[in-house]
Every structure is written in C-alpha cells, then in structure tokens.
Amino acid sequence: xxxxxxxxxxxxxxFGGFALTGGALGPVMHAIPHEMMIxxxxxLGAMIAGNSLHELKAIGGSFKKIFKGPRHNKQDHIDxxxxxxxxxxxxxxxxxVALEAHVAEPQNSAIFAEYPNLLxxxxxxxxxxxxxxxxxxxxxxxxTHAVEEVMDNAMKTHFHEIHEPxxxxxxxxxxxxxxxxxxxxxxxxxxxGSIDEPPAVLGGMIGSALVGTFLGVLLAYGIVGPxxxxxxxxxxxxxxxxxxxxxxxxxxxxxxPQPLVVESARSGLSHAFRPGLSELLDSLRGR
Numbered sequence: 001x002x003x004x005x006x007x008x009x010x011x012x013x014x015f016g017g018f019a020l021t022g023g024a025l026g027p028v029m030h031a032i033p034h035e036m037m038i039x040x041x042x043x044l045g046a047m048i049a050g051n052s053l054h055e056l057k058a059i060g061g062s063f064k065k066i067f068k069g070p071r072h073n074k075q076d077h078i079d080x081x082x083x084x085x086x087x088x089x090x091x092x093x094x095x096x097v098a099l100e101a102h103v104a105e106p107q108n109s110a111i112f113a114e115y116p117n118l119l120x121x122x123x124x125x126x127x128x129x130x131x132x133x134x135x136x137x138x139x140x141x142x143x144t145h146a147v148e149e150v151m152d153n154a155m156k157t158h159f160h161e162i163h164e165p166x167x168x169x170x171x172x173x174x175x176x177x178x179x180x181x182x183x184x185x186x187x188x189x190x191x192x193g194s195i196d197e198p199p200a201v202l203g204g205m206i207g208s209a210l211v212g213t214f215l216g217v218l219l220a221y222g223i224v225g226p227x228x229x230x231x232x233x234x235x236x237x238x239x240x241x242x243x244x245x246x247x248x249x250x251x252x253x254x255x256x257p258q259p260l261v262v263e264s265a266r267s268g269l270s271h272a273f274r275p276g277l278s279e280l281l282d283s284l285r286g287r
Contacts, residue, residue: 003066003230010222031208035215038183043172046179050171055164062165066230070237070273071121077241077273078283079115080124081265084245085284086111087132088252088261096136103132121241123158127151128245135253144253151246158242162235169228173220180216184209243268258284 019025048056065071072080090111091099102109106129112119119125131151135142187209191202247265256264262280269275275283 001067001069003227006226007223014218014222027204027207028211028214031211032215035180035183035187035208035212038186039176039179039212039215039219042179042182043176046175047168047172051168055168058162059165059168062169062231063227065234065238066227070234072117072238072241072273074273074275076117077244077269078275078280079118080241080245081248081262081280082284083111083115083118084128084248084265085252085258085261087128088249089258091132091135092252096139099132100136103129103136124242124245127154127158127242128249130154131249144250147253148246148250151249155239155242155246159235159239162238163232166228166231166235169224169231173225173228176220176224177213177216180213180219183212183216187212237270237272240269240273 015025015028018028047059051059087099087102090102102111106112106125107119112125131147131154134147134150187205191205191209194202194205197205244265247268248261251261251264259277259281262284263277266274266277266280
C-alpha cells in the first residue's frame with residue numbers, strides 16, 4: 001500500500017517539479033519509451049541471465065509481499081506462541097507418544113486445525129513438526145542446545161532462500177545507473193552520426209540521450225532500491241514468528257515455568273506484533 005503511494009508521490013514530485021520550473025515534458029515523454037526499452041530490456045536480460053527459473057518466479061512473487069506487507073499479523077504471532085506452548089505442554093504431561101500423531105500429520109491434527117492461518121505457512125509448520133518429531137523419536141533425551149542448533153540451521157537455510165529475491169532486486173538497483181549510461185552513450189553515438197544537423201535538432205537528440213541517464217538513476221534510487229529495502233523489512237518481519245516458536249520450544253525444554261516461556265517468545269517480537277504479557281497469558285488460558 002505505502003510502496004504504491006510512495007511511487008506515485010515520487011513521480012508526481014519529480015515530473016511536476018520539472019514542469020513547474022519551466023521544463024518541457026514533451027521531449028522527455030517522447031524519449032522515455034525508447035530509453036526505457038533499452039534500460040528495461042537490459043535489466044530484464046541481466047535478471048534472466050543471473051537467476052534460475054525458480055528464483056525468477058520468487059522475484060515475481062516478491063512484489064506481492066512488497067505491496068501487501070508482512071504475511072502474519074499480531075494475532076498470528078499470539079497463535080504461534082499458543083500452538084507451540086500447547087504442543088510442548090502435551091509432551092510434558094502425556095509424553096512423546098501422545099504428541100506423535102499431531103506432529104506426524106499436522107494437517108490432520110485437531111490442535112493444528114485450531115490455527116488455519118498458521119497451517120498455511122508450510123515452512124513454519126515444518127519447523128514445529130520436524131523439531132517435535134526429533135523430540136518424539138528420541139523420547140525427549142536430546143540436549144536442549146542440540147535442538148536449538150538444529151532449529152537455527154533450519155531457519156538460517158529458509159531465511160537465506162526467501163531473501164534471494166531481495167538480493168536480486170538490490171543488485172538490479174545497483175546496476176541501473178550503469179544501464180542508464182549505456183542508453184545515454186547509444187544516444188550520443190546516434191547524435192554524432194547526425195553531427196551535420198542544425199543545433200536545434202542536435203540539442204533534441206542530446207536531450208533524449210540524457211533521459212537515459214536520468215531514467216537509470218531515477219529507477220535505481222527512486223523505485224527499485226526502495227522496493228528492495230521494503231522487501232527486506234517485510235521478510236525480516238515475517239521471520240519473527242519463527243523465532244517466537246523457537247523460543248517457546250527452547251525455553252520449555254529448559255524447564256522454565258509457562259509465564260517465563262511465554263515472555264521469552266513475546267519479548268523477541270517487534271512492537272508492531274508484540275502483545276501485552278497479560279493479553280498473551282489470557283489468550284493461552286482461553287485455549
């Protein structure tokens with residue numbers, strides 16, 4: 001939402017300011033399609049050359065995240081803590097065998113079914129189910145630090161994968177000024193081939209060439225760069241729910257009382273998603 005508003009404000013202010021200072025938009029608008037074809041085509045080709053089909057699809061899908069925002073809201077973070085707390089309590093009170101049916105097939109579990117929004121996040125459910133499956137098959141004999149290390153490795157791999165589109169967008173933003181220069185140089189070459197034309201014609205041709213540099217810089221620092229930064233923010237916000245789940249499991253294995261287990265997970269959330277401690281405890285009692 002705000003990304004779209006920002007782009008509109010950017011374009012209105014840049015072109016509006018140019019027009020208000022007496023600049024003629026006609027020549028700029030006439031040159032933009034041709035310059036954009038060169039710059040955009042070069043950027044697209046570079047993206048295709050530098051990424052696999054899987055990564056290209058991920059880059060395309062990342063724009064939905066940019067404009068829609070984080071996947072989970074505050075209630076989902078509460079639910080993630082509640083779900084994991086309930087599963088760990090079940091293992092502690094009824095033993096690993098009672099937990100096995102739930103983590104073996106989360107999609108058929110009555111406990112997981114209470115949280116449909118979380119079930120749709122397959123990597124998150126896999127982290128919970130796979131970690132608790134390790135506890136089940138080991139009959140709860142694993143060292144806490146070993147479980148924590150396994151979870152850290154799983155999250156590191158997942159986070160690295162989901163950040164690839166953001167790195168690709170940032171690389172594109174870094175390259176766009178140079179691609180703008182490429183378009184400008186081609187425009188200069190074209191101008192030099194018409195050096196016998198009148199000054200008015202040459203001026204127009206040089207102006208069109210400079211539009212390439214303008215577009216490269218504007219796209220890099222005004223659009224693609226900020227979109228890359230926004231995507232990074234969204235992805236980092238989406239990571240918080242994974243850390244909350246991990247904290248519940250680790251704190252529970254350490255034998256902490258439930259209020260401290262909950263607080264260890266809650267305190268790691270940003271203020272946008274962090275519920276009050278009383279609110280969270282009340283939610284757990286209501287489950």
